[in-house]
Amino acid sequence: LIYFNAFAYAQSPNALYQASTINAILQGVYDGELTIKDLKDQGDFGIGTLNGLDGELIGLDGEYYQIKADGQVLKLEGNVKVPFATSSNFKPDRFAELHDLNYEQLQKSLDKITNDKNYFYAVRIDGVFENVKTRAIPKQTKPYKTLTEAAKDQTVFDLNNIKGTIIGFWCPQYVNGVNVPGYHLHFISDDRKYGGHILTGSLKSGKVQIARITDFRMVLPQDASDFGKAALNEDYSEELKAVEQ
Amino acid sequence: LIYFNAFAYAQSPNALYQASTINAILQGVYDGELTIKDLKDQGDFGIGTLNGLDGELIGLDGEYYQIKADGQVLKLEGNVKVPFATSSNFKPDRFAELHDLNYEQLQKSLDKITNDKNYFYAVRIDGVFENVKTRAIPKQTKPYKTLTEAAKDQTVFDLNNIKGTIIGFWCPQYVNGVNVPGYHLHFISDDRKYGGHILTGSLKSGKVQIARITDFRMVLPQDASDFGKAALNEDYSEELKAVEQ
Ligand SMILES: [Zn+2]
Ligand SMILES: [Zn+2]
Numbered sequence: 001l002i003y004f005n006a007f008a009y010a011q012s013p014n015a016l017y018q019a020s021t022i023n024a025i026l027q028g029v030y031d032g033e034l035t036i037k038d039l040k041d042q043g044d045f046g047i048g049t050l051n052g053l054d055g056e057l058i059g060l061d062g063e064y065y066q067i068k069a070d071g072q073v074l075k076l077e078g079n080v081k082v083p084f085a086t087s088s089n090f091k092p093d094r095f096a097e098l099h100d101l102n103y104e105q106l107q108k109s110l111d112k113i114t115n116d117k118n119y120f121y122a123v124r125i126d127g128v129f130e131n132v133k134t135r136a137i138p139k140q141t142k143p144y145k146t147l148t149e150a151a152k153d154q155t156v157f158d159l160n161n162i163k164g165t166i167i168g169f170w171c172p173q174y175v176n177g178v179n180v181p182g183y184h185l186h187f188i189s190d191d192r193k194y195g196g197h198i199l200t201g202s203l204k205s206g207k208v209q210i211a212r213i214t215d216f217r218m219v220l221p222q223d224a225s226d227f228g229k230a231a232l233n234e235d236y237s238e239e240l241k242a243v244e245q
Numbered sequence: 246l247i248y249f250n251a252f253a254y255a256q257s258p259n260a261l262y263q264a265s266t267i268n269a270i271l272q273g274v275y276d277g278e279l280t281i282k283d284l285k286d287q288g289d290f291g292i293g294t295l296n297g298l299d300g301e302l303i304g305l306d307g308e309y310y311q312i313k314a315d316g317q318v319l320k321l322e323g324n325v326k327v328p329f330a331t332s333s334n335f336k337p338d339r340f341a342e343l344h345d346l347n348y349e350q351l352q353k354s355l356d357k358i359t360n361d362k363n364y365f366y367a368v369r370i371d372g373v374f375e376n377v378k379t380r381a382i383p384k385q386t387k388p389y390k391t392l393t394e395a396a397k398d399q400t401v402f403d404l405n406n407i408k409g410t411i412i413g414f415w416c417p418q419y420v421n422g423v424n425v426p427g428y429h430l431h432f433i434s435d436d437r438k439y440g441g442h443i444l445t446g447s448l449k450s451g452k453v454q455i456a457r458i459t460d461f462r463m464v465l466p467q468d469a470s471d472f473g474k475a476a477l478n479e480d481y482s483e484e485l486k487a488v489e490q
Contacts, residue, residue: 116473173478174422214465228361233418
C-alpha cells in the first residue's frame with residue numbers, strides 16, 4: 001500500500017499518455033519510436049499495437065503483453081517499440097459490479113458510469129465472460145497497407161467461458177483523428193494465454209473500475225519520413241468504425 | 246548561453262502545453278483553473294485568454310501580458326487564471342528573414358518553413374509592421390454567451406508603423422475541436438503598450454523563428470460543472486474560422 005501511494009503521487013494519476021495518432025495507424029504508419037519502457041514510465045495500464053502492426057498490446061498491473069495473430073501471448077521487454085499506444089497510471093475513482101450483459105448492454109452500463117462525455121476515461125473490468133471475441137492482426141511487411149486492408153488478414157479468437165480482464169479507454173468525439181472516439185478495449189485471460197482487441201463479448205459477472213482522465217499527452221514521432229508524409233488531416237471516422245469495432 | 250542550454254534540457258523544449266479546448270471557449274466555458282504560473286512552468290512563450298474572456302493573453306520571453314478591450318496592456322501575476330491558453334518553451338529550429346508581405350503572403354511564407362502538416366509549430370516573428378490589426382474581447386458576465394456572440398463586442402486596434410513581436414502556434418487540421426487548425430497568432434508592441442489577437446496585418450521586415458513541436462499536452466478542468474456540460478463534441482469549424490481569423 002505504501003508503494004502504491006508513492007507511485008501514484010510521483011506521477012500524475014489521471015493522465016493519459018499516447019504514442020502517435022490513430023489517423024497515422026489508419027494510414028499505415030506502423031513503425032514508431034516509443035518503447036514499452038516509455039509506456040511503463042507513464043503508466044501501469046495500457047493498450048495499443050507493436051511496430052509492424054505485430055499483434056495487439058495490453059498493459060496490466062505494470063506488465064505489458066503482446067497478443068500475436070497466431071495466438072501466442074508474450075510478455076514484452078522494455079526495448080520493444082510501438083507505433084500507436086495509450087497508457088495511464090490507473091487510479092480508479094468509479095466502481096461497479098455488473099452481470100449478465102451482452103456487449104451493447106455492457107457499453108451502456110459503462111456509459112452511465114462515465115457520464116460526462118467531455119473527458120477521457122480509463123476502463124478496467126475483471127470478470128467472468130460467457131464469450132469474448134477478440135482479434136489480432138499479423139505483422140505487416142513494407143510497403144505497408146492501410147489498417148482497413150491489413151485488418152482483412154486478422155485472426156479472430158472466439159473465447160468461451162473465460163476469466164480475464166478488459167483494459168481500455170473511452171475518448172470523447174472531439175479527439176476524432178487523434179484517438180478512437182468511444183470505447184477501445186483489449187482483453188487478456190487470467191492465465192495470460194489468450195487475448196486481443198475486443199470485437200464483441202458477453203459478461204457473466206465483473207468488477208468495473210473507471211478513472212476519469214483530465215490530463216492528455218500525445219508524443220509524435222521525431223522522424224518525419226513516414227509520419228510527416230501520411231495524409232493525417234482527412235476524416236477517417238467511417239474507416240475507423242469499420243476496423244476498430 | 247549556459248543558462249539557455251540548462252533551461253532547454255531541464256524542460257522539454259519542443260512541447261506544447263494547453264489549458265482546456267478551443268471548443269470549450271467556442272461554447273462559452275470562460276472560467277478555467279490553470280494559472281499564469283502553470284503556463285510559465287511549462288513555457289516562456291504563449292497565447293490565450295483570461296478568465297471571463299477578459300482580453301487577450303500573450304507570453305513572451307517568460308513574461309505574460311493581458312491586452313484588455315479598452316487597450317490597456319498589463320503584466321500578469323502568477324495567480325491569474327486562464328480558461329484557454331497554450332504555452333511552450335520556445336527553442337526554434339527554423340529561421341528566416343522576411344520582408345514586404347501582406348498577411349496572406351506572410352502565412353504562405355511561414356507554410357514553406359513549417360512544411361510537414363502533421364506536426365505542431367510555435368511561431369515567433371520580431372519585426373517592423375506597416376500595419377497590424379488586432380482585437381480584444383471585453384470581459385463577459387454570466388450567463389456566458391458563445392464566443393461568436395461575445396466577439397461581436399470586440400474592440401479592433403489598427404496599429405500602423407509599429408515594431409513588435411508576433412507569437413503563436415500553427416496546429417494540424419486533425420486537432421480540430423481541440424485547438425485552432427492553422428495559424429493562431431497574437432501581437433505585442435516593443436514598448437508593451439499595444440497588442441491583441443491578430444486579425445490581419447502587413448510586414449515590412451521581420452526575423453522569423455519557428456519550432457516544430459512533437460509533444461502535445463492538454464489539461465482539462467477538474468471541475469465538470471461548466472466544462473462537463475458544454476456541447477464540445479460538435480463540429481464548430483465554421484464558427485471558429487469566422488471568429489478567430
Ligand atoms: Zn485495439
Ligand atoms: Zn487569440
